[in-house]
Structures are given as structure tokens and as C-alpha cells.
Amino acid sequence: MSPTLQLATALIARASVTPDDCGCQALIAERLRALDFQIEPLRFEDVDNLWARRGSAAPLFVFAGHTDVVPSGPAEAWLFPPFQPTLHQGFLYGRGAADMKGSIAAMLTACERFIGQHPQHRGAIGFLLTSDEEGAAVNGTVKVIEHLQARQEQIDWCLVGEPSSRLKLGDEIKNGRRGSLTGYLQVQGVQGHVAYPHLADNPIHRFATVLQALCSTEWDQGNDFFPPTGFQVSNIHAGTGATNVIPGSLALVFNFRYSSVLNETVLRERVTALLDKQGFDYNLEWVHSGAPFLTAGGALLDAANAAVQEICGYAPILSTSGGTSDGRFIAPTGAQVIELGPLNATIHKVNECVNSADLDQLSLIYEGILQRLLLPAAVI
Numbered sequence: 001m002s003p004t005l006q007l008a009t010a011l012i013a014r015a016s017v018t019p020d021d022c023g024c025q026a027l028i029a030e031r032l033r034a035l036d037f038q039i040e041p042l043r044f045e046d047v048d049n050l051w052a053r054r055g056s057a058a059p060l061f062v063f064a065g066h067t068d069v070v071p072s073g074p075a076e077a078w079l080f081p082p083f084q085p086t087l088h089q090g091f092l093y094g095r096g097a098a099d100m101k102g103s104i105a106a107m108l109t110a111c112e113r114f115i116g117q118h119p120q121h122r123g124a125i126g127f128l129l130t131s132d133e134e135g136a137a138v139n140g141t142v143k144v145i146e147h148l149q150a151r152q153e154q155i156d157w158c159l160v161g162e163p164s165s166r167l168k169l170g171d172e173i174k175n176g177r178r179g180s181l182t183g184y185l186q187v188q189g190v191q192g193h194v195a196y197p198h199l200a201d202n203p204i205h206r207f208a209t210v211l212q213a214l215c216s217t218e219w220d221q222g223n224d225f226f227p228p229t230g231f232q233v234s235n236i237h238a239g240t241g242a243t244n245v246i247p248g249s250l251a252l253v254f255n256f257r258y259s260s261v262l263n264e265t266v267l268r269e270r271v272t273a274l275l276d277k278q279g280f281d282y283n284l285e286w287v288h289s290g291a292p293f294l295t296a297g298g299a300l301l302d303a304a305n306a307a308v309q310e311i312c313g314y315a316p317i318l319s320t321s322g323g324t325s326d327g328r329f330i331a332p333t334g335a336q337v338i339e340l341g342p343l344n345a346t347i348h349k350v351n352e353c354v355n356s357a358d359l360d361q362l363s364l365i366y367e368g369i370l371q372r373l374l375l376p377a378a379v380i
Helices: 003-012 024-033 097-117 141-150 203-216 264-278 299-312 327-333 356-374
Strands: 038-044 047-054 060-066 086-088 091-093 124-130 157-160 172-174 179-188 230-238 249-258 282-290 317-319 336-339 353-355
Touching: 003 024, 003 091, 003 097, 003 356, 024 038, 024 047, 024 097, 024 124, 038 141, 047 141, 060 097, 060 327, 060 356, 091 097, 091 356, 097 124, 097 353, 097 356, 124 141, 141 327, 157 299, 157 327, 157 356, 172 299, 172 336, 179 203, 179 264, 203 230, 203 249, 203 264, 249 264, 264 282, 282 327, 299 336, 299 356, 327 336, 353 356
Parallel strands: 060 124, 060 157, 157 336, 172 317
Antiparallel strands: 038 047, 047 124, 086 091, 091 353, 179 249, 179 282, 230 249
């Protein structure tokens, strides 16, 4: 078993269901300390974070990721126990294999080889790990970034190990993400008997035209990097369960995944205008998970593209699709940020797995990126 697979299995065996790190960061810190990284555990509330840095000079290249995983679901539904990493027919099974303990293992082994061959590399290498990415994401990466900014520690390049590949390793690199804005809406009505609608006010009927407008609105047309902004209802509820009762209120949860054409203020104003036009009583609360971010070009993308082509033999495409990642907290500092990791086909699913050969290849890609960024051009 390769060093990358050995480390990945050791991490998967720790049942680090968010926000419990379950000793993963301590294991990683021990390996990094042996490479002369300065280790700084950072605990905020119930969340363990790790900041590790080797070297004090610029530029600073950072590997970022999370040691927490989503719950496994029913263990009996898995081919193998979810926290008992198992190699089977060329695949490593276990919760977190793809999202994203496999990436973390590849990051570390790439560093071990790179530093072993080039201990006097230029600049600095950092690791930013959290156990709060799959959960609330309020005491994790965002807090570490605030901590680093307070002492003016600037990240130049950041590679997030999220599973970005679609059909084969390295075929897609995320060079940005859409913004995410969630609304929690409560529409007030008057409860009553269905046989006496004139004595009640049905919030479902009142809201129906607004819902249609929200679903049919073209919020923008996107741009060269982002698809058009999308609106989706994730939950709607009203009624008492009785067939003869007009409900007194309606609750709706909706989400925008929005492009860089818009901002959260514009979206809030447009939704509020639609609601106010109807003249009903409502309450609306917003949660903004992150603004869009984009790395349109630069040394990091160039290095990643070249490393994938060298190791895999084909050029990756760039994409901003999918959900959010902790890159949204790092990009606003001015860092170039990309996401590059294994296939995402099984993430968050029963029988999550990753091709074992892909993890070794991923480690080589990461090493190639380090070489291109932190060595003089003549050495490459």
C-alpha cells in the first residue's frame, strides 16, 4: 500500500462526523512537524482547526481542506463499515474517502516528497484544516482567516482539496463558486373553516402568484464564468393536517445560487419588492453563506493546468458549478483560489469511495504544482 493510501485509511478510520475532528488533525500535525512546519492548533467553540506553516517568506502557498465528514447513514446499507476503510477491486471505500480525506493524504505525501528533495524551496507552504466545513461553517476556516488577517499573514495561492473531478481525475478544476443566499419566509393569513373562506385569509392562495413570479423570473443571464442565477424552493409548509381547515400561515425556505452579475443586496431588494406588491403580512429572514468568487487566471491556475496535463495527459476544464466551499472565505483576502481533487460521484452517498490509483496520481499532481510555484524555473 502506498504512503498516500496508508494515510488516507488512517484518516478514514477516525469517525470525524462534523464537527468532531476525532484526532485527524493531530495525526496530520505530527507528520507536518517532522517536516519543520510550525504547528498552531486553533479551537473556536467546539471546532478544531489547524494552521501549519513552513517558512516565513512570501509567496505563501496553502493547502486547505476539512477533516470532518457528513454522517454515514445506516451502516448496514454500506458494502463495508463506513469507518472501516476497505480496499476492494481498486477502490478505497469509507466515509470521507473522496470528501476529502483522500485529498488531505495526497497533499501531505506530496509535501513530504517535495520538501525531501527541495528543503530550501522558495516562499512558504501552509496547511489550513478545519472540522467545520460540513456543518455550520461558522467556527472553522472563516475564523482561521480572521486570525491570520489580524496578524497580517497573507495567502498568495490556495488549493482546496474538494472533489472537483467529474468523469476522470483532473478533468475539471473549480476556479470559483457561485454565491449562496437563503431566505426564510413566513406568510401570515387567518385560519378558518374551508366552508367559510370569507371569514379566513388563505396564505397559500395569496402567495401563489408570488411563488410563480419567483420561479419564472430571469434574475440574470450569467457571464463567461458563471451560469445564470438560479432560484430554488427547498421547503414549503402550511396547514394543520386537517382537510377542512384553511391554514393561518405558510413557511417557505428558498435559496439563490447567484452569479457575479448580481450581489446579495440586489436579490434581497427584488424579492422584497415582489412580496410588498402583494400587500400581505410577512416576515423574511436572510442567511448569506458566501459571495461569488473567481480566479480567472494567474500562476496557480497555470501550475495546476500544467501539472494535470503532465500526470494525466489531458487538459482540465474550468468550472464554477456546484455548491459552496471554504474557498469563499479565503478568496476575499486577495488569494488566488482553486479546487482540485478526486471524483465527486460518490460524495455524501452510501459506499463513498475513491479509485486508489487516483489518490497516488493526485499526490503527484499536487507535487507538480508545488514544483512549478516554489522552485526556480530552471529546476522544473
